[in-house]
Amino acid sequence: MKKTDKYHLSQDDTFLIETASPLHDIGKISIPNEILNKPGKLTEEEKRIMQDHAVIGAKMLENLLFYKNEPLVKYAREICHYHHERYDGKDYPDGLVGDA
Incomplete structure (x- = not known):
């Protein structure tokens, strides 16, 4: 919040x-x-299995029976899924580039 107002948090x-x-x-x-x-x-196979943890964690939170629509859980789900993405698109799970 102190460095940029780009995200309006x-x-x-x-x-x-x-x-x-x-x-x-x-x-x-x-x-x-x-x-x-x-x-x-x-x-390489072990790396692929290890990389699955990002999607698995997000799905675990998505499949909660209770509280899955709470803001905290929604943020946690996003963080689980995307915490290994890089701006240049060279990481996982989705290989997103730039602001995508």
């Missing part, structure tokens, strides 16, 4: 984002421990 929005952010990797609970805790480099 209220203090309530920033509080919700700050509160929801720790859930960004919740989808990792579905990743096998052998991959999650593997020392060293992952194989």
Whole structure:
């Protein structure tokens, strides 16, 4: 909020984002421990499995029976899904470019 007015976030929005952010990797609970805790480099297949955590986490929150329409959960779902996206489009899960 101090650096740009581009996103028009209220203090309530920033509080919700700050509160929801720790859930960004919740989808990792579905990743096998052998991959999650593997020392060293992952194989290409293991990388793909690891990358699935972003979509899995978002789907977990989307499928909640209660509270899924609460602003906090909506922010958490977005954060889970998009936290690995990069501005240049070279990351996952959607490979979004720029402001997309």
